[in-house]
Amino acid sequence: MTITREQIRELADFQDEKSCAISFYFQPSTPRNKAHKEDTILIKDLVREALRNLESKGKKDCARADMDRILRLSAELRSNGTHAKALFACSAQNIWHEYDLPANLSNTQLFVDRHFHLKPIAHLVGASPLLGVVLVDRQRARIFELRMDELIEREDLFHSLPRRGRSDGFAGYDGGHAQRRVEDEARQHFKNVAEVLKDLLEKGVFEKWILACQDAHRSMLDPQLHSYVSQALIGHFHADLGHISHDEIRTHAQAIVERWQADRRHELVTQALSQARSNGRGVTGLRRVLRSLELGEIQTLLIGETLQSHAIECPGCGHIDAHLVSYCPACGRATQEIVDVGEAILPWVIRRDIETFYVKEDPEFDKVGNIAALLRFRSDNIQPISTAVADELGRAGAAYPGRLRRFASR
Secondary structure: OEOOHHHHHHHHHOOOOOOOEEEEEEOOOOOOOOOOOHHHHHHHHHHHHHHHHHHHOOOOHHHHHHHHHHHHHHHHHOOOOOEEEEEEEEHHHOEEEEEEEEOOOOOOEEEEEOOOOOHHHHHHHOOOOOEEEEEEOOOEEEEEEEEOOEEEEEEEEEOOOOOOOOOOOHHHHHHHHHHHHHHHHHHHHHHHHHHHHHHHHHOOOOOEEEEEEOHHHHHHHHHHOOHHHHHOEEEEEEOOOOOOOHHHHHHHHHHHHHHHHHHHHHHHHHHHHHHHHOOOOEEEOHHHHHHHHHHOOEEEEEEEOOOOOOEEEOOOOOOEEOOOOOEOOOOOOEOEEEOOHHHHOHHHHHHOOOEEEEEOOOHHHHHOOOEEEEEOOOHHHOOOOOHHHHHHHHHHHHHOHHHHHHHHOO
């Protein structure tokens, strides 16, 4: 089963104070011999190390049942084919979720903590829009959803062209009339496709889409598209609807998405650094990004793949601070040190549906601490109402409610 955004949000909300939330990621390796035992040996080693760490903290029993189940699962994972696997478990709260992922995780990993570790999934889906792929010709349209590397057909729209008689009639009149009718029906077909796309985008089923068709068909569809449907189009490729396979559709679409993401990532990094230098809608550095995250200012988060930074987290209020203080400045509780702040902030990011890009090998981005953000607004640029103006508004509101509304609307 492919993971959805709603399921990722549920995982981000989960917390277990006994530190028995298990996150397991399996990346299939290329076997070096016919025995295919390398993955099984690796999983056993990871389980043994995790249980040893839990035992040192006096918590071995809380994860034993889930660890045993993972060991039993390792035999099935060897025949998992080209898919990777994500598994989240907490037997104390009756949780066991398995999801298929594209087989491009960095490696096989096992985490045991108070919350689920979501960074490997965030790398895959953080900057991926809800994507539609539309194949169209003069008679038919097929609409797919592309979720990670899974292509799922959603709509199959078809209309029948009028039947032609044996003769074109007197002086070709009947033939010309039939041809015009064919053109009208084709035009109506493309209009219907455009309406379906508009509806899917308005309902949030898709955020972006890709078009696959012949050039002549695109010229007939384009004039029918609403302006924001056109703006949501991120690319197109040439395709014959009747002769293209699912694998070909997926390959073309994924290549377009990867180009779009790379271009958008570069554009956003440039914009964030520029806005931060001018004290505009951009911030850089861990301390400023954490502050903006808690204030709800962030629209897009940019994290370096090599980000390594310690911070503290309050187990009570969830406050995360770049200053390694012993007590939370927000609520006063004792803090816990975290060694991977990029992982720790993900629940905040996921719950608030913040667009997230991971940045790789960018010297300018490295210089600002490998973390930056573009903001929806900047709270320190919002001018407070002066006491005198506030008093005047209060007096006007009490005496003349209608006048206050007119004053405030100026």
